[in-house]
Amino acid sequence: MTIECVPVGNKVVLRVSGRMDAESASQFEPECESCIAKGFTTLLVDLGEVTYISSMGLRSFVAIAKKLKETGGSLRVCRASGLVRQVFEITRLTQIFPLHETVESALAEG
């Protein structure tokens, strides 16, 4: 799994690609935490190139969403498709962070 961070104003887009399984999911949380430490309060995670997500990956998303919520920020998930989108919708994690069709629509929201 690879993660690329692209700052856009006061927001940051994290482009994730590959499989977000138990092993690789452990990279995701520190990467998000480092962005939060740099002062970004809105994190957009682009999952367009992610083909699989495990429970560990979902846990990381919930933990980061909670941290951002506590600091008044937000986590937005964009371009999730196939199994990844299905898993987010079935688990109803979308009640914590909404899914966006495009990075642009996620950036445009507030």
Added chain:
Amino acid sequence: MIHSSLQSGDVLRFALALLPVLLFLAALRALDSYKLVSLRTVLTSLASGAAAATVCFGFNTFMFQIFPGAQDQYARIGAPVVEECAKAAFWIFLIATARVAFMADSAICGFAVGAGFALVENISYLHLLVDRGIGTWILRGLGTAVMHGGVAALGATISVYLLESRQWRGVRLFAPGLLAAIVLHSLFNQSLQYPMLSLLGAVVGVPLVLGVVFYLSERSLRRWLGGKMDRDIEILNMIGSARFQQTRVGAYLMSLQGAFPPELRGDMLSLLQLTIELSVRAKGALLIREAGLEVAPDPEVESIFAELKYLQKSIGPTGMLAIRPLLSQTPRDLWELHRLANGVR
């Protein structure tokens, strides 16, 4: 003046006799980070404990009348057997019907049954022993009442532990927990001649044991949640993929080709997918709770269960029997369905 001091004395007696066990129960529920037990189940457990106490009160009074010379021996040995069996009826029902599936929720429900029992017992003693001093109510409220909750919680926990680790069933599953509850209750009653010792046993021992139970339960739940959720996601992935027929599940469904028409096999696959989706859905709620966040009501769950019911009817008993090997139906799987069906939030 006399009237008001009597009133404050009564309030203190009532508070000492009834509050500690309720506060202990509230603390147990607050400690459960996954919020496994609904308020309704806690209240039902309390009510069943209260009913058990009423039955035992009648039975014990009857026994005292039959054996007037053996009241002491009965209180030490006979009463613990009768009372623990009466309390166990409800926690056994909860475990047997998969309404509780972890050590923490079984401990909370077991404690609630014991608390309900202790509340009725102490209320009756408040009327019978009006002349007793504060010491009696400290012992009854903090000692006896917490003991009633603690031993029932331990009995239920032991049974869930055996179910989880040894997959025991029936009498073998419940006998060790019930026996442990009886023995501890009996030991407590025998140590009542040393009130400080029995008080200390309940006040220190019960929180200590339940603390360990909660720690082990959360560790086990976390492991189960991750492992089972990953397997469910894998199956969902397989169902949606082109190589589904090469998987164990796909090959099994293909093997039913001669026995069931295509539309029925389609329903079987839908049922399997829906069951897994429900399982993932329930685990999603646990993940949210694990992080200490609130779970919003699920507006879709009712229609999913209606669809599940329709599919089960369409497939029929023979078809359901045929796909049984594909449906994971462990006590925890059934527990998840119970929670979703009852809209536990």
